[in-house]
Amino acid sequence: MLDQKLIRENPKSVEENLSLRGKVHNISHIHELTLKKREIDIELSNLQYESKKLSKLIGQEISKSQNNNSPEINNLKIKGNEYRVKISEFEEKQRIFDKQINTEISKLPNFPSKDAPIGKDENNNVQVKTWGDPLKQEHLKSHWEIGESLNLFDSIKSTKISKSRFITLIGNGARLERALINFMLDTHTKNGYLELMPPALVNSESLKGSGQLPKFSNESFKCSNDDLWLSPTAEVPLTALHKNEIIDPKLLPIKYVAYSPCFRREAGSYGRDTKGLIRLHQFNKVELYLFCEPSKSSEAHQKITSDAENILKKLNLPYRIVDICTGDLGFSSSRTFDLEVWLPSSKCYREISSCSNCQDFQARRSSIRTKIDKKNTYLHTLNGSGLAIGRTMAAILENGQQKDGSVKIPEALVPYFGSNLIKNT
C-alpha cells in the first residue's frame, strides 16, 4: 500500500515512480478523492466539535435544573438533533470516500527501488552472477523421465485424485521431498531463523495484507463456504502474524523460516510446463521471512538472498542470480533477486527462489510498525524462497543423473535422505 498522504500531497512523484514499472499509472482520480475526503474530514470534525459541546451543555443544564423536559432544554435538544442529522450525512460521505480511496490505492503496486535496473520486461533483467558449472551434454533426461523410470512420482494418476497439475510422490520421491524440507529447515534455523509452521488456510484480510488481494483473486483457490483461501505462499501467513502490531525495536530483526504447502491456480499458464515438478497447483516450499527497520532492509536483502543461495551451494546445484528489472517486479516488491537453477534437460536456468524487499508496502497494508525515536514507523518486510522443494528435486534429479539411469544425491543431503544414490530396484 502506498502512503495516502504522499498521493494527496505529491501525486506527480507517485506517478513518476510507478511509471518505472513500464506502465502508465494515472492516479489523478485518487488524488482528487483524497482532497475531497480531506475537506469532508475537516467539516465533520468541526460539526462533531460543536455537537459535543452542545451535548455537554445539555447535560449540565439537566443536572442544574433537575428537569429534563423544560422548554429551554427541549430547544437545545432540537438543535442537537440537527447536528446529528448533518453529522450522519458527513459520516456516510466519509465512509464512501474512505472505501473508494482504499480500494483504489490497494490496486497500486509498490514503488521500484532506485537500485533496481530499469527495464520493460524480463528481457531487461540483469544477470548478477553465476555459480557452478552447468551440465551441458546432449541426450540428458528430463526430471519427469527420470521420475518415471525410477518411480518417484505420478502425475497421470494424480488427475484421478484431483486434476492436472497435481503430483503424487512415491517411495524415494516422497522421501527425497521430506529430506529436502528437513535439510533446508535445519540449515536456516542454524543461521538464526526461527522455525514456524503457519496455517495453510488464510483469510481475505491476510491476502490483502501481503498484496495478493484485491488484484490477484484469480490466482488463489478460495473455499466457497468460508472467508478462507489456500495460501499461495507462506509469505501471506507470516506477514499476517504481526498484523496490527507495534513491535519492540529490541526484538528486531525478526527472522522466520517456515515450511508450507503452497497452492496456486496458475490461471493463464495453460500448456506451459505441463510435465514434471515445475508448475503445480500444490507444491512445498521453505520460506525465509524477515521484518527489520527501514534503514537495514537493503543489507538484509543481500543477506536473505545469500542464505537462500547457501542451499543451492550445499546441494552443489549450478545457479545464477538475476536482478529483476523495474518492469518485471512483482506487485509488492521494490527489488527482487531471483535465484535460477540450471536444468540441463531444457538447457536453461529456471527460477527456484525469489528474494524480495517489499520495504514498507506490506507493513503499511498490514499495519506493522515499530518505534524509532518515539515515532511509529512502518517496518520493512523481506521474503525469499529457501527454496521451492519441487523445483529443487527436479534440479537434483537432472543434475545428478548418471549414465546407468541412477541419480546421485548431493552429499549434504545424504544424512537426510539416508542414501547417496537413487537407483532402479
Next chain:
RNA sequence: GGAGAGGUGGCUGAGUGGUCGAAAGCGAACGACUCGAAAUCGUUUAAUAGGUAACUAUUCGUGGGUUCGAAUCCCACCCUCUCCGCCA
C-alpha cells in the same frame, strides 16, 4: 454443532446513559532521598488522523443502530473461556 459466560489502556481490573479516553493497582520512565542501590515519596506514562503549535476529532472486540449525549441500551458478526456432542 448445542448451552452458558465474557471481550475495557503494556498487564490486572472498576465503570450499566451526562463534563469518561476512562478509577485503582501493577509495570515502566523521570526526579527527590542515598556514596550507590533497595525501600519510600513526587511527577509522568494509549493509539490514529489533521495542524509548525496551541488544539480538534476518532477509538473501550468489529460493524451498524437508538439518543442532544453510548464503554454503558438494541441488532449483526468475530474472538476467548466453561460444559455437552463430534473428532486427529
